[in-house]
Amino acid sequence: xxxxxxxxxxxxxxxxxxxxxxxxxxxxxxxxxxxxxxxxxxxxxxxxxxxxxxxxxxxxxxxxxxxxxxxxxxxxxxxxxxxxx
Numbered sequence: 001x002x003x004x005x006x007x008x009x010x011x012x013x014x015x016x017x018x019x020x021x022x023x024x025x026x027x028x029x030x031x032x033x034x035x036x037x038x039x040x041x042x043x044x045x046x047x048x049x050x051x052x053x054x055x056x057x058x059x060x061x062x063x064x065x066x067x068x069x070x071x072x073x074x075x076x077x078x079x080x081x082x083x084x085x
Contacts (some may be wrong), residue, residue: 024050028059036065 005026007015017025028049035045046056060067 032059032063032065035060035068038068042068 031048
């Protein structure tokens with residue numbers, strides 16, 4: 001299933017985003033809000049935004065959106081640290 005959003009010309013013209021940047025910018029903005037609300041994982045949010053992991057983490061930081069970090073990730077990180085020489 002694919003989701004498509006269409007905006008009429010009036011709304012597109014009202015966006016304060018250059019026309020050639022509108023689709024990528026809207027994808028990025030939507031990914032940020034969905035991640036912030038816990039509706040998308042970090043991996044899926046960055047995929048929606050079309051960005052690499054570190055690039056997306058920097059974007060989250062610039063936008064003031066804290067990284068969601070759960071116990072499963074903490075346990076994995078602690079395990080990695082414990083296995084370092």
